[in-house]
Amino acid sequence: MSCSLGARVPRYPIFVLPLLLLSSIAGAQLQPPSTGGIGALDQDLRMLGANKRVLMIAAHPDDEDTELLTVLGRGLGARAAYLSLNRGEGGQNLIGDELGEALGLLRTEELLAARQLDGAGQYFTRAYDFGFSKTLEDTWAHWPRDSVLKDVVRVIRRFRPQIVVSIFSGTPRDGHGQHQAAGWAAQEAFRIAGDSTRFPELYGEEGLPPWTPLKLYRSTRFDTTATTLTMDGGVIDPAVGQSYHQIAMRGRSLHRSQDMGQLQGIGPSAVRLQLVQDRTGRGQDALFAGIDTTLGSSWFGGDDPARRQWLAAVRRYGQLVDSARRSPRDGVIQAPILRAARAVLNEGQRVRAVPLGFAEDPVAEQLDRLAGMVQRAEGLVFDAVADDDRVAPGQPVTTTMTVWNAGSDTIEITRMPVAEDDHNGEKANAILAPGGVLRWTDVRAWTDTTSWTPYFLRYPRAGDMYVWPYSDQQIDPPRGMNFRAFQALPPGFGWKGQPLAGDPGAVLRFRLAGSGEDGWMVARRELAWRTNDQARGEIRRPVQLVPRVDVRLDPANEVWRAGAVAPQHFTVTIRHGARDTTMGTVSLELPPGWAPVPAQKFTLTRQEEEQEFRFTVTPPALRGGSFEVRAVATDLNRHRYQVGVVEVNYPHIHPVTYARNAVATVHVAPLALPSLARIGYVRGAADRVPEALESVGLPVELITGQDLATRPLNRYSVIVIGPRAWETDAALPGANDRLLDYARAGGTVIVQYQQYGYFLGNYAPYLLTVGSRQPGGTAVTVTSRNATQGPAGTALLGGHDRVTDETAPVTILDPRHPLVLTPNRLGPDDWKGWVQERGLYFARSWDPAWKSVFEMHDPGETPLEGGLLISRVGRGTYVYTGIAFFRQLPAGVPGAYRLFANLLALGRGMPR
Numbered sequence: 001m002s003c004s005l006g007a008r009v010p011r012y013p014i015f016v017l018p019l020l021l022l023s024s025i026a027g028a029q030l031q032p033p034s035t036g037g038i039g040a041l042d043q044d045l046r047m048l049g050a051n052k053r054v055l056m057i058a059a060h061p062d063d064e065d066t067e068l069l070t071v072l073g074r075g076l077g078a079r080a081a082y083l084s085l086n087r088g089e090g091g092q093n094l095i096g097d098e099l100g101e102a103l104g105l106l107r108t109e110e111l112l113a114a115r116q117l118d119g120a121g122q123y124f125t126r127a128y129d130f131g132f133s134k135t136l137e138d139t140w141a142h143w144p145r146d147s148v149l150k151d152v153v154r155v156i157r158r159f160r161p162q163i164v165v166s167i168f169s170g171t172p173r174d175g176h177g178q179h180q181a182a183g184w185a186a187q188e189a190f191r192i193a194g195d196s197t198r199f200p201e202l203y204g205e206e207g208l209p210p211w212t213p214l215k216l217y218r219s220t221r222f223d224t225t226a227t228t229l230t231m232d233g234g235v236i237d238p239a240v241g242q243s244y245h246q247i248a249m250r251g252r253s254l255h256r257s258q259d260m261g262q263l264q265g266i267g268p269s270a271v272r273l274q275l276v277q278d279r280t281g282r283g284q285d286a287l288f289a290g291i292d293t294t295l296g297s298s299w300f301g302g303d304d305p306a307r308r309q310w311l312a313a314v315r316r317y318g319q320l321v322d323s324a325r326r327s328p329r330d331g332v333i334q335a336p337i338l339r340a341a342r343a344v345l346n347e348g349q350r351v352r353a354v355p356l357g358f359a360e361d362p363v364a365e366q367l368d369r370l371a372g373m374v375q376r377a378e379g380l381v382f383d384a385v386a387d388d389d390r391v392a393p394g395q396p397v398t399t400t401m402t403v404w405n406a407g408s409d410t411i412e413i414t415r416m417p418v419a420e421d422d423h424n425g426e427k428a429n430a431i432l433a434p435g436g437v438l439r440w441t442d443v444r445a446w447t448d449t450t451s452w453t454p455y456f457l458r459y460p461r462a463g464d465m466y467v468w469p470y471s472d473q474q475i476d477p478p479r480g481m482n483f484r485a486f487q488a489l490p491p492g493f494g495w496k497g498q499p500l501a502g503d504p505g506a507v508l509r510f511r512l513a514g515s516g517e518d519g520w521m522v523a524r525r526e527l528a529w530r531t532n533d534q535a536r537g538e539i540r541r542p543v544q545l546v547p548r549v550d551v552r553l554d555p556a557n558e559v560w561r562a563g564a565v566a567p568q569h570f571t572v573t574i575r576h577g578a579r580d581t582t583m584g585t586v587s588l589e590l591p592p593g594w595a596p597v598p599a600q601k602f603t604l605t606r607q608e609e610e611q612e613f614r615f616t617v618t619p620p621a622l623r624g625g626s627f628e629v630r631a632v633a634t635d636l637n638r639h640r641y642q643v644g645v646v647e648v649n650y651p652h653i654h655p656v657t658y659a660r661n662a663v664a665t666v667h668v669a670p671l672a673l674p675s676l677a678r679i680g681y682v683r684g685a686a687d688r689v690p691e692a693l694e695s696v697g698l699p700v701e702l703i704t705g706q707d708l709a710t711r712p713l714n715r716y717s718v719i720v721i722g723p724r725a726w727e728t729d730a731a732l733p734g735a736n737d738r739l740l741d742y743a744r745a746g747g748t749v750i751v752q753y754q755q756y757g758y759f760l761g762n763y764a765p766y767l768l769t770v771g772s773r774q775p776g777g778t779a780v781t782v783t784s785r786n787a788t789q790g791p792a793g794t795a796l797l798g799g800h801d802r803v804t805d806e807t808a809p810v811t812i813l814d815p816r817h818p819l820v821l822t823p824n825r826l827g828p829d830d831w832k833g834w835v836q837e838r839g840l841y842f843a844r845s846w847d848p849a850w851k852s853v854f855e856m857h858d859p860g861e862t863p864l865e866g867g868l869l870i871s872r873v874g875r876g877t878y879v880y881t882g883i884a885f886f887r888q889l890p891a892g893v894p895g896a897y898r899l900f901a902n903l904l905a906l907g908r909g910m911p912r
Helices: 018-022 037-046 066-075 101-118 136-142 145-159 177-192 244-252 305-326 331-350 362-377 483-488 689-695 705-710 733-744 756-760 894-904
Strands: 053-058 079-084 121-124 163-166 215-219 229-232 270-278 380-386 396-405 411-415 430-432 437-445 505-512 521-526 528-533 537-542 549-554 557-561 568-576 582-589 600-604 610-617 625-635 643-648 656-661 663-669 679-682 700-703 718-721 748-751 768-773 779-783 810-812 843-846 850-852 854-856 868-873 876-881
Touching (some): 037 066, 037 305, 053 066, 053 145, 053 177, 066 079, 066 101, 066 229, 066 244, 079 145, 101 121, 101 643, 101 656, 121 145, 136 177, 145 177, 163 177, 177 215, 305 331, 331 362, 362 521, 380 505, 396 411, 396 505, 430 437, 549 625, 549 643, 549 663, 568 625, 582 610, 663 894, 679 689, 679 705, 689 700, 705 733, 718 733, 733 748, 733 876, 748 894, 843 850
Parallel strands (some): 053 163, 079 121, 163 215, 380 528, 679 700, 718 748, 748 876
Antiparallel strands (some): 215 270, 229 270, 380 396, 396 437, 411 430, 411 505, 528 537, 549 568, 568 610, 582 600, 582 625, 625 663, 643 656, 768 843, 810 854, 850 868, 868 876
């Protein structure tokens, strides 16, 4: 097997990375090479000798039962995986400004970081998270039901679990419509995955034959009365020194974008399941009761001499695995046993009828795991580094592969090709004596021009479904392709359902000298760039492909005032990805009828050099509509560059990049702005509202909660609090009294949507309640302690009043209210073109001091008037609004701009 930089080694876990399991820091960051120690061997030993496979299915990142996954892998030695229908693109982001596809990448990496700890695999369907839905019918209006089902069946046939665990029931008690869809899809896929008449193309085109799981369980963590099986997560894992529950909570806490931090409680911890269907007829007593979990069960032929030979090899293999488990936890002692076990299993594999295609083979997985164990037990340390972390196509890259034999046996080494233009093939075998170090240094080029973007983002979405390479949503999918030819398929065909396309890697073959031709094994290492930080020591970054000229156009969305002919400005930033010189021009491609602007010359002589170009555009008098402006860099060879690579990178995840076209969308609409001296803005979570306000000419000044507590506030005409700012700005709660004083003195305060803590704390000037529903539909009221009546409640996980239909009708309750009239007269057109939702965390009830101006609701539901409330506070004005301005303004929704402009003007128009 060879690997190239262009092909990339998949990053989804093939086996648990031991160093990351034992580390106390987040597991997704790149680490220096290590054997993982005795603890890693102990963990891997649990995974040998049996065939136990469990697939968990739910809707979103963070829906998974992390503790169950940990108990399965670490406690039961099972190969577990989590299938999330989507990547969480429609949620909020507590730690950064990524939304949409970028948020989906962040949450994908958070899932992978969690999987590094619990040891499970990770899969997805094509479904894009379009936002909260209240019914199953609404979900199917966005996701083609049969396409989601096909993707779930694909993963079952690929992963081949004996057990499926559904987190949700598929009924309205699941709440979120996407939860209901996940529950339905899990049960329906369990029913039909073994039916050869359903989705036969999965076999003909992808080599995935039907597969029939034997047992279906449902998680009862939300419905404990239905529990039929309880497992204990409060068992100490000797390889780590923490309980499975603690390890799981570490993984759960890696969902940082979703504020999922958890305490690591000690003691017993119940993991509860309900057995829903049992095809074995004898599986009530334990999870795998009634299921043949021996490795011999993975035979796919008939009862013939070859099968008997296979079963004999499996028995011998099992004896060797047991011997390794009984031996002292010492790699030197275990290494010969592990080598012998692998040789026996490899010999048995020769007579086994193995199906082709992309189905996962438990025997091949065990052989791969054994190779890693032998590598570590033999003290073979392997590293691969490059001299650059950002590489342009065609740029020479120096890669250094280093192998250290820290063990006591002589090792035979073969270096595999690293770059796709390495025409020398495999290097000649080298003998590495104990204590010896080998280094290979090569200069190669990387020519892949798509790897900066994960495979599922390389095509435009079809509605709310991603288009995968050769998916059934493309115009010309391959027809009549037999699975036996799968190896000839272009890169990407086998990625369907995988987390990402992978990262560049290096591959090494090794064997103990004199062990014969069957002794060869493969070691893999992600290619990284490293540097020394004087404060933190060694830091590693993944090698990433970038364009020769990276192009970014700002702003990406703009709202222009109708009829205005004043010059408008765009900024194009280019960044050099190559080490040599690139010269050319930067230009804007404008809509027809717009006056052209001259191109500007550039010369880039250094890697990572940036240049910024300001373009002044004078549009014709426009009355309305949406227009696109494109930025293009053209070099002297007439190569055009039109994308910029964006990196999603946080300390707890593996960095990932995606390409964004250098395109700006201009929305033209009537827009009047209030005359204000200064707007103070406290940024919230995933909040690009201040930039949006500034783009239309409003005087915005970013401030913090600490500024509110210490600065004179009378300098601000309006103070705006961003969404969820009470969670993201630790100083804001302590500054609330000064904020209220500012309002009483005549100021205007606008508070965008907040979660339960805002209603529980001493923040709102008058009574506000927000609705929360426990699983099962029980309504609970959460009350502000500022209330003039009623006690403070307790925040519960669950629902709240919201309008998820972005097209939901809006009724103006008071047509004469200043908010409706000044400076923009609001009408029906202002509610058109909204994205994802109208709003969330609406107030449920309120003191008479609040005034409601709008009513809106999802189809068939009770009218909601708590989406925007206005009150007089002393001589000033205080607003609470759950309207999703944080989505609408960055998306350039004209009506949202007009409404927000009217909010900013309230201080002048409100009656005293």
